[in-house]
Amino acid sequence: MNKKTFYITTPIYYPSGNLHIGHLLTTTLAWVYTNYKKQRGYDTLFSTGIDEHGQKIQKKAEEAKMDPQAYVDMQANKFKNLWELLDIEYNVFSRTTNKEHEKAVALIFNKMKEKGFIYKAKYEGLYSISDEEFLTPTQAILKDNKYYHPVSGQQLQEVEEESYFFNMSKFTPWIRSYFENNPDFLTNRATEKELLNNFIDKGLEDLSVTRVSFDWGIKVYNADDSRQHVIYVWLDALFSYLTGLGYLSDNQSDYEKFWLNGNERVHVLAKEISRFHAIYWPIFLNSLDLNLPTKEVIHSWIITPEGKMSKSKGNVVDPIPLIQTYGAEEIKYFFTSQVNIDNDFTFSYDLLINVLNADLSNNFGNLLNRTVKMVNQSFINGVHFDEENLHQIDKNILKEIDLVYQDYCLALDNFRADKALKRTIEFSKHLNEYIDKNEPWKLKDNLERLNVVLNTLLQGIYAITFMLSIVMPKKTSKIFNFLNQDIISPTALNDYKKFDNKVLDVKEILFPRIKN
Structure with a gap:
């Protein structure tokens, strides 16, 4: 074809x-x-x-x-x-x-x-x-x-x-x-x-x-x-x-x-x-x-x-x-x-530094690092998708992946890259809020629930990484490697089993905070 x-x-x-x-x-x-x-x-x-x-x-x-x-x-x-x-x-x-x-x-x-x-x-x-x-x-x-x-x-x-x-x-x-x-x-x-x-x-x-x-x-x-x-x-x-x-x-x-x-x-x-x-x-x-x-x-x-x-x-x-x-x-x-x-x-240098720190270091970089750290602390062999134990808050995140990707495509089809990337980073912020609401650090005695929360976070992180790959292909390639992901495709956004029993390893801080 x-x-x-x-x-x-x-x-x-x-x-x-x-x-x-x-x-x-x-x-x-x-x-x-x-x-x-x-x-x-x-x-x-x-x-x-x-x-x-x-x-x-x-x-x-x-x-x-x-x-x-x-x-x-x-x-x-x-x-x-x-x-x-x-x-x-x-x-x-x-x-x-x-x-x-x-x-x-x-x-x-x-x-x-x-x-x-x-x-x-x-x-x-x-x-x-x-x-x-x-x-x-x-x-x-x-x-x-x-x-x-x-x-x-x-x-x-x-x-x-x-x-x-x-x-x-x-x-x-x-x-x-x-x-x-x-x-x-x-x-x-x-x-x-x-x-x-x-x-x-x-x-x-x-x-x-x-x-x-x-x-x-x-x-x-x-x-x-x-x-x-x-x-x-x-x-x-x-x-x-x-x-x-x-x-x-x-x-x-x-x-x-x-x-x-x-x-x-x-x-x-x-x-x-x-x-x-x-x-x-x-x-x-x-x-x-x-x-x-x-x-x-x-x-x-x-x-x-x-x-x-x-x-x-x-x-x-x-x-x-x-x-x-x-x-x-x-x-x-x-x-x-x-x-x-x-x-x-x-353009100003202050704005440049503030955006890079806010979007990449404090928001997405922090989300990636804290999620992988929590996975490795409690699941040596990785997490898995557990559909039966999803709560509504988890389902909302999985649904938002589809909605964010639709918005991202619509924006880029109209050549509005700023809207696509802002929507992507906004979703990263929502995932950080999801962490705060679920308090996974308090779930170490409830591994069933902790597994669902961390797997849901990884689904979102995959989607964000995929959408950022159009502007940061080298950094996102490293992230996919850290997440043990070989298939990089929009079809994988809805494959919720892609993290099943995958060992994760973040080898470096990709977005260090910039000092003013």
Whole structure:
């Protein structure tokens, strides 16, 4: 039987600046969603990468006195090293300097041109080099007779040059209709409303898709051009989601499996690039009669008490020291469990430490350690499931395992990892309360009742460990080993005999308390 497929991408990151925790958040979310789909039996493919072309990259390379290719090679390694440090595995690392990608994008450009969607004219307007974005005066901020980018604050350049344009305006009715008929296409309602109000409902302007003022990019050659044209970075970059699957290459099997015939095609991105992914990308795909993504998961910003992270404020948080200090899995748990993708998230070190101590050390870690200790004190050969002697309080816990797992799946099916993990940790808290109500330390002379209580606790601990495994696979693998469990599956959640006569051995404290 063919498995359902799940293809997920991060944006291909622009590698001109330093790494920050925004990169960490986006990639971790995509990785966690992938792990969940694997749990559910999907065939998955996870893609990330970097966007290597454009005027900004060329300028950065010049500043570093490097060849542009050598510069992006160096930057690519920074991202790969971060994902390795974070213990994030991916299937594809897309690079827009890949020759197969460059060849495919040139073919795509020509195909759009042949279909009449691309025409030559002169571009006169505003351009942000740092954001690689064209803006109209109404979209920009005017201050002291100069125009600035509304998000980054970078001063805009006035540009006048020969360019090819994509006929975006022609697709305005189509994209508006698509939003209306596919209300679940974007996860973020506020972003959808903003895109409609600020761009679509005003009527889309045709998009300049080539530049002639620099040469670091995919070149298009036409005899009637006065100068050599380089394809605009967004037209180049967005198609990496297809070329990473082999689209227009000699081997299109992944493209056919995961995009052409795939069940779920998901992009994870931050809200500031939603215009390119939610308007331009669907239109580009529609112009070529290609499938659209099935979902765009749009998360908000991580900010600090000083506001949005920026070099000028000096509040950019480097992810590497965080991982080295607190641990890769702990950091992934923190961001995944705390960030509600619809709202900006305020990061602080105090919050990080408090969450890790409260959720993992005091709550779940304590539950695991005290339960196994009590089992080993009274049952050398392990506990067993005794259905006849279950009390209502025990049955309620076993029933809650099913309810928690249903809530967990519902949240993750809607890409709300924070809700799934918070529900999991809430259940761990309920198990600690169950211990307090049953007072097992007073049941040493009633081994029949003590056996039921401890077995019930282990059933709950298994469920929590299983649900946390999507974000902490290494730690949870150790826990399953401590619990002498070989079968790691959702079907085992209701196999109440899985702990029968299993000897338990917690070999280390997995979640030590962090000192402030």
